[in-house]
Amino acid sequence: MGFLLPAETVDSIHEIDYERLRAQGIRALLFDLDNTLGPRRAHRLRPEVYALLERLEADGFRVGVLSNRRRLGGAVIDELCNRFALLQAAGKPGRVGFLVLLAELEVAPGEAAMIGDRYLTDVIGANRLGMHAIRVRRHGHASR
Numbered sequence: 001m002g003f004l005l006p007a008e009t010v011d012s013i014h015e016i017d018y019e020r021l022r023a024q025g026i027r028a029l030l031f032d033l034d035n036t037l038g039p040r041r042a043h044r045l046r047p048e049v050y051a052l053l054e055r056l057e058a059d060g061f062r063v064g065v066l067s068n069r070r071r072l073g074g075a076v077i078d079e080l081c082n083r084f085a086l087l088q089a090a091g092k093p094g095r096v097g098f099l100v101l102l103a104e105l106e107v108a109p110g111e112a113a114m115i116g117d118r119y120l121t122d123v124i125g126a127n128r129l130g131m132h133a134i135r136v137r138r139h140g141h142a143s144r
């Protein structure tokens with residue numbers, strides 16, 4: 001059951017103490033897409049989301065997006081793909097997707113945080129690899 005529990009839970013990606021993560025040795029940040037960076041199947045993300053990810057990169061973090069979304073293309077995907085490391089159809093909680101993106105970002109699992117809304121994909125997958133799991137609450141939705 002311990003693998004189900006995130007290291008921390010926040011209301012949004014904007015409330016994470018990224019400087020504390022850095023002090024803990026976290027060098028890379030992997031973000032889930034749906035219900036984490038934006039609403040499920042969003043066609044666009046808010047400008048402040050891109051601004052946050054770009055600021056984190058400017059501050060020295062490696063930033064990636066790890067999504068189980070299967071459909072290729074779309075405005076959000078194109079924009080994320082142009083700006084950040086992105087892996088779709090990641091197969092979370094399976095290990096392979098995490099490891100592929102971590103390799104692209106050139107960090108070990110223990111140096112990375114996974115930030116996502118779902119226990120059964122984001123949290124478990126990250127915990128099994130020894131990543132720092134941060135769960136984002138989805139407003140108005142039951143957890144799953």
Ligand SMILES: [Mg+2]
Binds near residue numbers: 033117
């Ligand atoms: Mg999600």
